[in-house]
Amino acid sequence: MMNSIKIVTILAHRNLWRNHRRTIVMVAAISIGVWAMIFMTALMRGMVNDMIRDGIRSLPGHVQVHDPDFRNDPSVNNLLALNDSEISSAFAKTKITSWASRVKVPAVISSERESRGVTLFGVNPAQEKSLNAIGNDIVEGHGLEGTDDPGVVIGRKMAEKLETRVGKRVVLMSQDPENEIADRGYRVVGLFKAQLAAHEESMVFAGKSTVQAMLRIDDQVSEVAVMGEDYRSVDDIYKKVDSMFGDQAEVLPWQELDSYLGSMLKVMDGFVLVWMIVIFLALSFGLVNTLVMAVFERVREIGLMLALGMRPSSILGQIIVESILLLAIGLLIGNVLALASVVPLRDGIDISAVAEGMEMFGASSMLYPEMEWRDVLMANVVVLTLGFLASLSPAWRASRYDPIEAITKV
Amino acid sequence: MNIVLRLAWRNLWRQSRRTWLTIGAMVFSNALLVFMISIQFGMYDLMIDNTLKAFTGHMQVQAPGYKDDHKIRQVVPDIERLADTLRQALELETVSARGAAFALASSEDRSYGLQIFGVDPVHEQLVSSIPGLVNQGDFLRDNDAAEIIIGKVLAKNLRVGLGDELTLLGSGRDGSFAAGVVNVTGIFDSGVPDMDRSIAEVPLGYFQDTFFMEGAGHEIVITTPNLAGIAPILFEAENLLPADSDLVVHDWVVLQPGLKQAIQADISSAFFMYGVLVVLVAFSVLNTQLMSVLERTHEFGIVMSLGLTPGRLGRLVILETLMMGAIGMVLGALLGGLITLWFGWQGFSYPGMDQMAANFNLPDRFYPQATLLTLTIGPAVVFLGSVLSALYPALRLYWLHPVEAMRAA
Numbered sequence: 001m002m003n004s005i006k007i008v009t010i011l012a013h014r015n016l017w018r019n020h021r022r023t024i025v026m027v028a029a030i031s032i033g034v035w036a037m038i039f040m041t042a043l044m045r046g047m048v049n050d051m052i053r054d055g056i057r058s059l060p061g062h063v064q065v066h067d068p069d070f071r072n073d074p075s076v077n078n079l080l081a082l083n084d085s086e087i088s089s090a091f092a093k094t095k096i097t098s099w100a101s102r103v104k105v106p107a108v109i110s111s112e113r114e115s116r117g118v119t120l121f122g123v124n125p126a127q128e129k130s131l132n133a134i135g136n137d138i139v140e141g142h143g144l145e146g147t148d149d150p151g152v153v154i155g156r157k158m159a160e161k162l163e164t165r166v167g168k169r170v171v172l173m174s175q176d177p178e179n180e181i182a183d184r185g186y187r188v189v190g191l192f193k194a195q196l197a198a199h200e201e202s203m204v205f206a207g208k209s210t211v212q213a214m215l216r217i218d219d220q221v222s223e224v225a226v227m228g229e230d231y232r233s234v235d236d237i238y239k240k241v242d243s244m245f246g247d248q249a250e251v252l253p254w255q256e257l258d259s260y261l262g263s264m265l266k267v268m269d270g271f272v273l274v275w276m277i278v279i280f281l282a283l284s285f286g287l288v289n290t291l292v293m294a295v296f297e298r299v300r301e302i303g304l305m306l307a308l309g310m311r312p313s314s315i316l317g318q319i320i321v322e323s324i325l326l327l328a329i330g331l332l333i334g335n336v337l338a339l340a341s342v343v344p345l346r347d348g349i350d351i352s353a354v355a356e357g358m359e360m361f362g363a364s365s366m367l368y369p370e371m372e373w374r375d376v377l378m379a380n381v382v383v384l385t386l387g388f389l390a391s392l393s394p395a396w397r398a399s400r401y402d403p404i405e406a407i408t409k410v
Numbered sequence: 411m412n413i414v415l416r417l418a419w420r421n422l423w424r425q426s427r428r429t430w431l432t433i434g435a436m437v438f439s440n441a442l443l444v445f446m447i448s449i450q451f452g453m454y455d456l457m458i459d460n461t462l463k464a465f466t467g468h469m470q471v472q473a474p475g476y477k478d479d480h481k482i483r484q485v486v487p488d489i490e491r492l493a494d495t496l497r498q499a500l501e502l503e504t505v506s507a508r509g510a511a512f513a514l515a516s517s518e519d520r521s522y523g524l525q526i527f528g529v530d531p532v533h534e535q536l537v538s539s540i541p542g543l544v545n546q547g548d549f550l551r552d553n554d555a556a557e558i559i560i561g562k563v564l565a566k567n568l569r570v571g572l573g574d575e576l577t578l579l580g581s582g583r584d585g586s587f588a589a590g591v592v593n594v595t596g597i598f599d600s601g602v603p604d605m606d607r608s609i610a611e612v613p614l615g616y617f618q619d620t621f622f623m624e625g626a627g628h629e630i631v632i633t634t635p636n637l638a639g640i641a642p643i644l645f646e647a648e649n650l651l652p653a654d655s656d657l658v659v660h661d662w663v664v665l666q667p668g669l670k671q672a673i674q675a676d677i678s679s680a681f682f683m684y685g686v687l688v689v690l691v692a693f694s695v696l697n698t699q700l701m702s703v704l705e706r707t708h709e710f711g712i713v714m715s716l717g718l719t720p721g722r723l724g725r726l727v728i729l730e731t732l733m734m735g736a737i738g739m740v741l742g743a744l745l746g747g748l749i750t751l752w753f754g755w756q757g758f759s760y761p762g763m764d765q766m767a768a769n770f771n772l773p774d775r776f777y778p779q780a781t782l783l784t785l786t787i788g789p790a791v792v793f794l795g796s797v798l799s800a801l802y803p804a805l806r807l808y809w810l811h812p813v814e815a816m817r818a819a
Contacts, residue, residue, distance in 0.1 A: 357671025
C-alpha cells in the first residue's frame with residue numbers, strides 16, 4: 001500500500017515536469033491568484049478591523065447598559081439609577097475590570113464667536129482610560145483630572161470651528177429633566193484628536209459630577225460601557241452583564257449598538273469567501289485545461305499501464321496527486337508572495353488623498369494590512385478543496401480508458 | 411473564406427475541449443466584469459445624484475472659507491437679489507438662496523442643538539428633494555412666516571407633531587442672542603436617518619429677521635439639468651458675481667469631497683480585483699496557445715522548410731487567439747448582459763448592504779442597468795490581455811529552426 005502511494009507520487013511528480021513550460025505557467029497563475037486572495041483580503045481586513053476598533057473606542061466598549069428608552073430618546077429623562085459603587089460591587093463578582101459609567105446628553109457648545117450642536121459626555125477620566133475610549137489622546141493642554149474637574153476637553157477640529165483654544169471659556173447648554181435650560185461655563189483644559197474628523201467635531205467631555213450637577217440629575221448616568229477581551233467574542237461578557245442588569249435595563253453588544261459596524265464585519269466575512277471563490281473559478285479553467293492536456297498527451301502510456309495491470313484507481317490517484325502537487329507549489333509561492341508584500345506595508349499605507357471618502361465609509365486615512373491566519377488558512381483550504389474537486393473529472397476520465405483503444409490511439 | 415482564416419479556424423477546433431475551457435475562462439471573467447461594472451457605475455451615478463439632489467445641489471455660491479468653517483459671519487450679502495440676477499442671466503430657475511445657523515431647538519419637553527436653514531419657499535423646491543419628501547403637513551409657503559419643517563427622527567426626538575411650537579435659541583450674525591418661536595408645519599421622511607435627524611428649514615425671510623442677517627445669506631444653490639452641464643454654468647456664474655465681492659462658486663466635488671473620494675477609493679480597489687481576473691485569464695490563454703504551438707512544432711517545421719516565414723506563422727497564432735478572444739468577448743458580454751438584465755428586473759442586494767447603502771444615500775435594493783460602456787469595457791480589456799499573452803508563443807516561432815523542428819516528435 002505504502003509502496004503504491006510512493007510510486008503514484010513519484011510518477012505524478014515526474015509527469016508534472018515533463019512539460020515544464022506548461023507547469024510553470026500554471027504555477028505562476030496559481031501563485032498570482034493566491035497572492036491576490038490573501039493580499040486583497042489583508043487590505044480589506046486591515047481597513048475593516050481598524051474601523052471596528054475605532055468604532056468600539058467611540059461607542060465605547062463591547063457591551064453597553066442603557067435605560068430601555070434611552071436609545072430611542074437619548075435625553076436626560078432616560079437615565080440609569082446606578083451609582084458607581086453599586087456598579088463596581090456588581091462587577092466585583094466577575095472578572096470584569098474595564099468599565100465606565102457616563103452621562104451622555106445632546107448639548108449646544110458656544111464660544112464667544114460660534115455655536116455648535118454636540119454630544120456632551122460626563123465621564124470619570126480614570127474609567128475612560130481603562131477603556132481606551134476616544135477623548136484620551138490629548139494633543140494640547142491636559143486631560144480631565146477627576147469627576148469634579150470643572151474643565152472641558154474638546155476635539156481639535158471643534159476648537160478650530162469655535163475659534164477657541166486651551167484656557168478659554170465655552171458655555172455648554174442642555175436641558176434638565178424638567179426641560180429647563182441647564183447651562184454652565186467651562187474652561188477648555190485640553191484638546192483631543194481622533195481618527196475620524198466627525199468624532200473631533202461632535203464629542204465633548206467634562207467631569208461626570210460636574211455635568212450631573214449642571215443637569216440636576218444627582219448621581220444618575222446614561223450608560224455603562226463594558227470592555228471585554230476581544231471584539232469578535234463578546235457573547236460571554238454580554239451574557240454576564242445581561243444577567244446583572246438585564247431585568248432593569250437594556251443590555252446590548254456592540255454589533256447591535258452600531259449596526260453599521262456589526263454588519264461590516266459580516267459583509268467582510270462574506271466578501272472574503274466570495275472573492276476567494278471567484279479567483280479560484282477563474283483559475284479552475286486553466287487547471288482543468290492543464291490536466292486535460294496532460295491526460296490527453298499520455299493516452300497511450302495510460303493505456304499501456306492499464307494493460308500491464310496497474311489499477312484504474314492508481315491512474316486516478318496519479319492525476320489527482322499531480323493536480324495537488326501543482327496547487328501546492330502554487331500555494332507555497334502565493335503565500336510567500338503575500339507575506340512578502342504585506343510585511344513591508346506593516347507601517348501602513350497612506351491613503352489620505354481620499355481621506356474624506358474613507359470617512360464616509362467610517363474608515364481612517366491610514367490603511368494597515370492585516371494578514372489573519374484564518375483568512376490565509378481559508379485561501380489555502382479553498383484552493384486545495386476546490387482544486388481537488390476540479391481535478392476529479394479529468395482523473396476519472398483517464399482511469400476509465402479502455403486499454404486496447406488507448407494503446408492503439410495515434 | 412480566406413485560406414489563412416480557414417486555417418486558423420480549423421486549428422482552433424483541433425483540441426475543442428481545450429479551446430472551450432479557455433473560452434470558458436474568458437466568458438466567466440467577462441460576465442463577472444460586465445455585471446460588477448454595471449452595478450458599480452450605476453451605484454456611483456445614483457450616489458452622486460441622490461446626495462446632490464437631496465440638499466447640496468451641483469454648485470453653490472458662498473463666501474470664501476464658508477465651506478470649511480460654516481461660520482455665521484461668512485455671508486453672501488444681499489443674497490436674494492444675487493440669486494435673482496443669477497436666475498435671469500443663467501436662464502435657469504433652479505437657483506435658490508439659503509442661510510444657515512446653529513440653534514438650540516426646544517419643544518415642551520426636549521431640546522436639541524441643530525442646524526437651521528433659511529430657505530426660499532418657492533425655489534427651494536426646485537433644487538432640493540426635501541420639500542417633496544414632506545409627508546405630513548406642508549412645505550413652507552410664506553417667506554416671512556414663523557414656520558419650520560423638520561425631519562421625522564428629529565420630530566420623534568423632540569416629541570413634536572404638526573402644529574406644535576418650537577423655541578429656537580442661538581446667536582445671530584453679530585454674535586448677539588437670537589431667539590424665535592416657530593410652528594411645525596411639515597415633517598419630512600427622507601429615509602436617511604442622518605438627514606432626518608439634523609435638518610430643519612424655516613423661510614429665508616424669517617431666518618434673516620431672527621438671526622439679524624440684514625438681507626444676507628450663506629449659500630446660493632444651483633442645480634443643472636445634468637452633470638455634464640456643470641462646468642459651463644459654473645464658469646458663467648463666476649462671471650456674474652459682483653466685481654467688488656470675493657464670493658466664490660464651488661462645484662459638488664469641492665462641496666462634497668468625500669463623495670468623489672469614496673468613489674475613487676472604491677474604483678481603485680475594484681480595479682485591482684478586475685486586474686487580477688484579467689491576468690488570470692491571460693495566463694490561461696498563454697498556456698493554451700503555448701501548448702498549441704509546442705504541439706505543432708513538427709508541422710511548423712515542415713511548413714517553414716517549404717518556405718513559410720515565421721512572421722506568417724506568428725500571425726496565424728495571433729489570428730487563432732483573436733478568434734478565440736472574440737468568441738469569449740461576445741459570449742461573455744451576452745451572458746453578463748443577461749445576468750445584469752435579470753438583476754435589473756429582480757433587484758440586487760447583499761446581506762448587510764442596506765446598512766452600508768444608507769451611508770451613501772442609496773436604496774437597499776439596487777437595480778443595475780447595462781449600458782454600452784459597461785457591456786464592452788471589461789470584455790475589451792480581457793480581449794486585449796488575451797491577445798497580448800499570445801505574443802510570447804507567437805514570437806517563439808522566430809527562434810524555430812525548421813530542421814530541428816521537423817525532427818521533434
